[in-house]
Amino acid sequence: MWTSVRPWFEDKCPHRAAPLSEGRIEDDGTLLCAYHAWRFDGSGKCTSMPQASSRAEEERVKSNPRSCASVRPTMEAQAGGNREYVRDQQNCAEG
Ligand code: FES
Numbered sequence: 001m002w003t004s005v006r007p008w009f010e011d012k013c014p015h016r017a018a019p020l021s022e023g024r025i026e027d028d029g030t031l032l033c034a035y036h037a038w039r040f041d042g043s044g045k046c047t048s049m050p051q052a053s054s055r056a057e058e059e060r061v062k063s064n065p066r067s068c069a070s071v072r073p074t075m076e077a078q079a080g081g082n083r084e085y086v087r088d089q090q091n092c093a094e095g
Contacts, residue, residue, distance in 0.1 A: 007042045010070035014038075014046070020069065031069070044071035045092040068092040 009031060011021045018035040026032050030039040030047055039048040046067040052058035061067055071092075 006074055007044070007071045008074045009040070009044070010072075012070070014067055014069055015049075038067075040069045040071075042071070043092045044069040065092065 009020050011019050013020050013023075013033045013035065015033065015036060015038050018033060020031060020033055020040075022034040023032045024034070026039065030041055032039050037048070037050050038046055041047050046062045046069070049058050049061055049067075052061065
């Protein structure tokens with residue numbers, strides 16, 4: 001029996017390819033990259049880039065598909081805690 005769907009992030013930030021595994025999950029559920037603090041939601045969409053020089057620049061960069069982290073869904077089994085891929089789902093970088 002499946003209990004939950006969780007995103008699996010490729011260990012590579014779309015900004016400068018830093019390992020996302022060195023980041024952390026914030027209180028709002030976003031994944032924070034440890035290097036320049038870009039944040040990504042569960043679909044891989046960039047939700048924050050604090051070093052942007054203006055709100056307009058931040059919105060322009062966030063809307064670029066190249067700013068999306070690569071994400072694939074996984075499902076977690078109730079017994080044993082094994083995770084398996086269940087389907088290939090589009091993330092924000094794929095439209
Ligand atoms: S390398 Fe991840 S935010 Fe810059």
